[in-house]
Amino acid sequence: MTGACTGALAAVAVLLLAGCAPEPVPTPTASVSSPAPTASAPSASATPSASPTPSATPTPNGPPATRPVEPPTGTDPDAAGMNAAQAGQLCAAEQRNGLGAGDTQVGDPTAYERTIDPQWYVTILAENEFGQYYQECVLGGSADDPEWSVVQQTPKDQLTKAHIEQMRTENEGFDEDH
Structure with a gap:
């Protein structure tokens, strides 16, 4: 059998x-x-091509898939429409024309997103005849109508991580009259 x-x-x-x-x-x-x-498939006796190119993944022949792309951090507008770059520009202009007028800004603005309102805390390294210091602003709202909370200057050696963290998380003691 x-x-x-x-x-x-x-x-x-x-x-x-x-x-x-x-x-x-x-x-x-x-x-x-x-x-x-x-009937449409080649028989076993057919001569294979010299360079077969089977592909495990087929080549797409349509448009690429689309998906939402998240914008880079620091450029997302907050609820009122201001982003980090705009906050930095506004603080730099305010310091050049106000409290820090006549001083030289030697650094670019650094914007920190705050955990409370107003949305942004900005620092800019500057110098005058007494040495280097940091220009600071706390602001929010929109770029067209900013809401200022703080515009001040801090000696360079006093801008510590603890100071930055306090500025990002607390509103107590800020000058609300600006």
């Missing part, structure tokens, strides 16, 4: 290779790892 089964499997294999196989019928002893050839 073993010889008969082997012969039957060999006959099925020859028919499959020749492309004349009958409808495949599932049997518990035989398994086929590739689909049966069809």
Whole structure:
């Protein structure tokens, strides 16, 4: 019986290779790892191309997928419409024309987002005849109509991490008259 089964499997294999196989019928002893050839598929005797290029991932032929892209941190407008760059520009202009008029800003504005309102705390390294110091502003609102909370100057050696953290998280003691 073993010889008969082997012969039957060999006959099925020859028919499959020749492309004349009958409808495949599932049997518990035989398994086929590739689909049966069809009239449009090349036969097993066809010469393979010199450089086959099968690809596991098909090349997309449509437009790329679109998804929302988050803007970089520090440029998102807050609820009133001001972003970090605008807060820095407003503070720099206020210091040049007001409290720090005549002093030289030697650094770029650094805007820190605050955990409370107003939204932004800005520092700018500046210098005058007494040395270097930091110009500071706390502001929020919109760029067209800013709400000022603090405009002050702090000696360079007093602008510590603790000072920055206090300015980012507390409003007590700020000059509200600006």
